[in-house]
Structure formats: C-alpha cells, structure tokens
Amino acid sequence: MIYKDGYIKVRELREEDNHLLAKWLSDPEVLQYYEGRDNPFDLEKVNEKFYNCDENEMKCMIVFDSVEIGYIQFYKLDEETRNHYGYIDSTDKIYGMDQFIGETNYWNKGVGTDVVKSMVTFLIKQKHADLVVMDPQTWNERAIRCYEKCGFKKAALLPKNELHEGEYRDCWLIEYRR
Template identity: 30%
Template sequence: MIIAQGELVNIREVRWGDLKYLQKWANDPEVAYWARAETNISNVTIGEFRRWYYRRASSSVKRFIIETKETKKPIGSISYRDYDSVNKVVVLGIHIGEKNYWGKGFGTDAIKAFVKYLFDTLDINRIELDTFDENVRAIKAYQKCGFKIEGILREARFIEGRFHDVIIMGMTRKDYLKIANKTQM
C-alpha cells in the first residue's frame, strides 16, 4: 500500500520481496557510512530482516520503501521511530540505497512526501533527525524540505579515526504549515 507520493517517488509499506534490498543496502559500506555513519558494518543476514519483518508491527521503528514512480524500483527506505504520543514527536531516518539515484532529487522528494504524511496522518507536532557534519548533501536536502539546524553536538561521533560534530535538525508543525501554505498559493 502506498502511504505517500512525491513527484519522483512513491513511499509504500515494506513487502517480503523488499527484504533482499534492505539487506543489500545495510551491507553496503558506502550506504551505511552516509546513512548511519557506520564504517565497521557486520554482515546483516536475510534472516535478521525476516525476523524484523514479522515483528515490525510491534517495533518502535516504522520503515517504508522508497520506490521510483516511473519504474516502481525500490531505491531506499524511510522511517520514523521513537514516536512520543504525549509530545507528538518522531525521529526521521532515510537512506537512498541505490547509489545511482544519489544527487538526483529522489531523497529530497521522498522527505517532502513523508513529512506531509507524518504531519497530516499521525497528527504530530515535531519531526527530529540528526546527521554528522560531513554529510553535507543530506543537510542541504533536509534544509530544502524545511528542516532547521537546531544545534550541534560537538565531537559526538567517532568515525574513521576522528571525532565529528552531530548536527541536530527539526521541523515543527508551524514550519510545515508555512511551507504548505506557500506552495498552495
């Protein structure tokens, strides 16, 4: 089932056949580096994804597949986690696992569509995320979508032999509504 649509992508529920893509992307060192700032990845087995698939309804991470509208090819995943029903906050995560789709607007389009889904469907008030200082492409994409840099955790992540700053970003319902009202004019 498609839960959100952008200009370039559909965001849909994960299907059994998608597990091979999730495994491939999780085990790709370059994807893992930019998605999670991980360099020492362990080989994630298909069995681990199968177990996740059966437990996903009770998981705190709600993951969806990003597919191209044109070909329906899975190219990445997007998720929210740590849903706080009292404060109405979620944490966003995204990665484009198919590297030939990097830098072509697919991630930005997916973020915009997913943000709309989160605010309109889940009735949340705030979306948070973090990334590391070297991930400039992601920071620019988040800013294009309306996220603001809210803080920096100095030298909070140790990656490949050196410390990196963690960039904390967020978007509130008020931010989203300003953007949504501008695009409707």
C-alpha cells in the first residue's frame, strides 16, 4: 500500500487490475476526459501502456471503502518534462500526477477532490515534493475546479499540448506549491 487516508487507499497497480483498466478505458464516458473516445483500450493495449513501460512512474489504484474506483500515477519530473514546463533551471523537487475515476457512479461526490488532496499531501510529506504539477486540458472545467479546490493554481497555458480525439488541445500547467 502506498498510503491510506480515511476511506481512500492508494495501492500499487497489480497485474489483475488490467481487467478494471480495460473496462474503464473502453467506457466512452471515461474516455471523454481521459485518453479520448477515439482511443478505447482492450486488455492488450492496457498491458502495453500500464505494465511494460516507464519505471519512473508509480502506477496505482484508487480504492474507496474496499472498492477499486480509479487510477492514479505520480512521477518525479524528468529533464525533458521540466524543460517543456519551463522548470529547467529550477532546483525544486517537482512531481507530476495524473488520475481518473473509472467508476462513474463515484463522479460528482467529492471523491476526486479527496483523492487529489490526499495524493498531494503524500507527495509533500513522504516524497518531499516542493511542487506538484498537472496539465489538464483547458476545456475540462470540472477537473480544473476540482484541482483549484485542492489548492492548485494556473501557472502557464500550454498551447496544443495534448492530442485528444483527433486534435491537439490546449492545456493548463497547474501547480501546487508547498
């Protein structure tokens, strides 16, 4: 287990979680916000993207009252990403994070806010992060409101930063400073 905070537990991704990831990442409601509806995942694609890749990323499951409801990952920013975000000369210890709640019946209940707050607390207290960053797409106002409730601030506009549903979308670089 990575950490437990009240009713939320974050644990490392296990091989048997691939079926849940495939279920969530083939749901058009989830894909609208994460990966894109034109990019559904099957088991093979889940295994390729989540299990055979960057060991710098800590890939985790979000568990709410013993039910797996979503995915979260965190990582120390590498030199290329630091440069892309404009932190190349910074001596700050910077972590990035990404997440989604795959069980849509947990949406709009404050669970996402609690997950983000608890992960930020973990990164600051346990990983000694000076700065936590994310780059949500500018149109995703619900996610941005959640992140702002958690203390994130918009730092920079990242034009045409992420391919989503056939077009490059603008994103906000948002920061949480210790």
